[in-house]
Amino acid sequence: MESDKQVDIKPTNGMIEMISLQFNKALLVLAGLCITLMMFLIVGNAIVRVFAKPFSGTVEVVGWLAAIAISFSLGYTQLQKGHVSIDLLIQKFHPVIQKGVQLIIYAASLLFFAMVGWQMIVYATSLMNAGTVSSTLRIAFYPLVYLVAIGFIGITFALLTDLIKLLKVGGE
Amino acid sequence: MEPAWIAVIGIIGLFVLMFLRMPISFAMFIIGFLGLLIMSSPVATFNLLSSEIWTSFSSYTLSVIPMYILMGEIVFRTGVTVKLFDAAYKWVGQFKGGMASTTILASAGFASICGSNTATAAAMGTMALPELKKYKYNEALSTGSVATGGTLGIIIPPSTVLIVIAIQTEQSIRNLFTASLIPAIFLTVLLFLTVVFLCQKNPDYGPAGPKFPLKEKLVSLLGIIPIVLLFIFVIGGLYLGWFTPTESGAFGAFGAIIITLAMRQLTWDKFKTAIVSTLKSATMVMALIVGATIFGRFLTITRLPFEVAEWVNNLPVPTMVILICILLIYVIGGSIMDALGFLIISIPIFFPTVVALGYDPIWFSVLLCVVTSMGAITPPVGVNAFVVQGLSPKTPITTIFKGAGYFLVTYVIFIVILILFPQIVLIAL
Numbered sequence: 001m002e003s004d005k006q007v008d009i010k011p012t013n014g015m016i017e018m019i020s021l022q023f024n025k026a027l028l029v030l031a032g033l034c035i036t037l038m039m040f041l042i043v044g045n046a047i048v049r050v051f052a053k054p055f056s057g058t059v060e061v062v063g064w065l066a067a068i069a070i071s072f073s074l075g076y077t078q079l080q081k082g083h084v085s086i087d088l089l090i091q092k093f094h095p096v097i098q099k100g101v102q103l104i105i106y107a108a109s110l111l112f113f114a115m116v117g118w119q120m121i122v123y124a125t126s127l128m129n130a131g132t133v134s135s136t137l138r139i140a141f142y143p144l145v146y147l148v149a150i151g152f153i154g155i156t157f158a159l160l161t162d163l164i165k166l167l168k169v170g171g172e
Numbered sequence: 173m174e175p176a177w178i179a180v181i182g183i184i185g186l187f188v189l190m191f192l193r194m195p196i197s198f199a200m201f202i203i204g205f206l207g208l209l210i211m212s213s214p215v216a217t218f219n220l221l222s223s224e225i226w227t228s229f230s231s232y233t234l235s236v237i238p239m240y241i242l243m244g245e246i247v248f249r250t251g252v253t254v255k256l257f258d259a260a261y262k263w264v265g266q267f268k269g270g271m272a273s274t275t276i277l278a279s280a281g282f283a284s285i286c287g288s289n290t291a292t293a294a295a296m297g298t299m300a301l302p303e304l305k306k307y308k309y310n311e312a313l314s315t316g317s318v319a320t321g322g323t324l325g326i327i328i329p330p331s332t333v334l335i336v337i338a339i340q341t342e343q344s345i346r347n348l349f350t351a352s353l354i355p356a357i358f359l360t361v362l363l364f365l366t367v368v369f370l371c372q373k374n375p376d377y378g379p380a381g382p383k384f385p386l387k388e389k390l391v392s393l394l395g396i397i398p399i400v401l402l403f404i405f406v407i408g409g410l411y412l413g414w415f416t417p418t419e420s421g422a423f424g425a426f427g428a429i430i431i432t433l434a435m436r437q438l439t440w441d442k443f444k445t446a447i448v449s450t451l452k453s454a455t456m457v458m459a460l461i462v463g464a465t466i467f468g469r470f471l472t473i474t475r476l477p478f479e480v481a482e483w484v485n486n487l488p489v490p491t492m493v494i495l496i497c498i499l500l501i502y503v504i505g506g507s508i509m510d511a512l513g514f515l516i517i518s519i520p521i522f523f524p525t526v527v528a529l530g531y532d533p534i535w536f537s538v539l540l541c542v543v544t545s546m547g548a549i550t551p552p553v554g555v556n557a558f559v560v561q562g563l564s565p566k567t568p569i570t571t572i573f574k575g576a577g578y579f580l581v582t583y584v585i586f587i588v589i590l591i592l593f594p595q596i597v598l599i600a601l
Contacts, residue, residue: 028448028451031451032444032447032448032451035238035242035447035450035451035454036447038235038238038239038422039239039242039422039425039426040426042239042418042419042422042423043419043422043423043426046415046419046422046423059232060232062232062235062418063230063231063232063235064230065235066229066230066231066232066234066235066238067226067229067230069238069451069454070229070238070454070455070458071229073451073452073454073455074455074459076448076451076452077451077452077455077456077459080452082452082453082455082456083195083196083197083198083456083459084195084196084197084456084460084510084512084513085190085193085194085195085196086190086191086193086196086508086509086510086553087193088191088508088509088552088553089191089192090191090192090193101192101193102193104192105189105192105193105194108194108202109194109195109198109202112198112201112202112205116201116221116222116225119218119221119222120222120225120226122218122222123219123222123223123226144230145226148225148226148229
């Protein structure tokens with residue numbers, strides 16, 4: 001029975017980790033494209049400005065690309081433990097307490113970012129319903145807010161992976 | 173309960189979460205959110221949270237951060253830094269402690285195109301540490317000079333820390349970059365002189381290297397011309413008003429790509445690594461900024477920053493004493509937690525106070541930048557010391573901090589000079 005359980009649990013956990021990693025890596029590729037595009041757009045616009053009328057929507061489009069680049073990198077940054085934290089005090093605790101605290105931290109962060117993702121969806125929907133358009137290009141930008149929400153789903157996934165990993169370490 | 177007390181409880185909660193190893197940005201997000209929830213309605217809090225995140229993430233002004241980081245990353249990943257080190261060594265390597273002085277100068281050179289202290293320490297450490305070991309330099313001096321050289325990354329413009337201060341305090345990035353240039357050169361000279369002084373006093377700390385003929389020295393300068401031109405174009409263009417800070421960063425990244433391609437140093441793999449690393453650093457910084465914005469909104473609603481400013485202003489002590497106390501808080505804060513993180517948390521509390529005391533905001537911003545960079549080599553959590561240990565795992569962290577300690581004295585002297593002579597900062601404006 002116990003071995004059945006292990007067979008059951010391990011592939012499922014592994015799958016969640018794999019999906020999370022692949023999902024966040026895919027988002028990272030798109031984030032990389034956005035940041036490269038951002039650089040070319042800013043440089044191109046500044047050069048064109050010398051000779052002709054520049055593209056009036058540069059500021060808006062650059063901001064949108066930055067929003068996608070940053071939100072799409074949130075999950076990968078978490079998977080790489082790239083968000084700065086302080087180890088100083090926690091290291092002095094007993095390993096069991098350390099693990100318990102870490103579990104709570106992951107769970108709280110996971111719940112928070114899941115809620116932020118959900119709120120971004122609510123916000124995007126409200127922009128869509130209100131017919132809000134951008135101030136320069138006069139186009140609806142709510143789809144981009146939905147994309148930012150996907151970025152928060154990415155970090156929620158990454159935190160779920162961290163949580164599962166932590167639980168698995170205890171089980172081994 | 174009084175709003176100010178809710179703020180105090182929030183600040184305590186923030187520190188508890190941070191010391192339990194919750195990422196600093198997450199802790200600011202969560203405490204800021206909970207505080208807003210208590211101080212206003214859930215609907216208003218949710219609206220503020222989502223709109224603030226969207227506004228900050230899609231801000232054109234904030235997009236300057238990934239652009240400057242990308243410029244430094246491209247140059248770092250392609251090994252152009254070797255040429256900086258080579259040139260500095262040929263000019264000063266012949267003197268006692270020359271290799272350590274070389275590290276300081278080359279770090280300053282790299283800092284002129286990189287806005288991060290850890291990246292500067294990592295870039296220079298990779299090259300300098302094996303060389304310093306080869307010439308039998310004192311281990312503390314070697315590792316200390318690499319860690320300290322790295323701190324120039326955030327004092328010499330472009331600087332991520334100055335950008336963050338400018339954004340948080342609604343000042344001009346251009347003005348802060350301009351103001352920091354002379355102090356940055358001054359500090360580089362002081363750090364250089366520290367090495368000379370140490371090696372004059374203890375000749376075995378850093379033996380002199382070989383002397384190179386003038387022709388070879390001049391030829392070595394050719395290698396650093398592209399980096400000098402990039403710096404002049406990017407920062408010069410910003411000073412002259414040719415472009416905005418974001419454009420300056422984008423031109424820097426673009427220029428770095430062109431230069432490293434022309435030098436046949438940039439490969440597809442290196443480019444990808446630079447992009448991934450840029451995204452990681454930029455996301456970390458952006459999460460800190462947006463987290464601090466949410467936390468700052470909570471503090472503002474409680475009016476704590478204004479009440480602190482008013483209380484401090486009415487204290488029956490000279491303003492200089494208050495200023496020194498605030499700086500000491502930054503030194504302590506920067507030494508027990510990530511310096512940038514502490515800076516971001518504390519600016520909403522202390523900046524209004526210092527301005528209310530009548531001090532110049534630009535001068536104080538540069539001073540904060542210097543104190544923050546000092547935090548990167550102050551035990552127990554000086555991040556640069558740990559970067560150096562990562563590169564030289566056999567060196568005990570205490571040895572690195574001992575080496576950095578020599579330069580901490582210089583740093584303190586420099587800070588005192590900046591306080592006594594604010595003109596050093598303000599003269600360039």
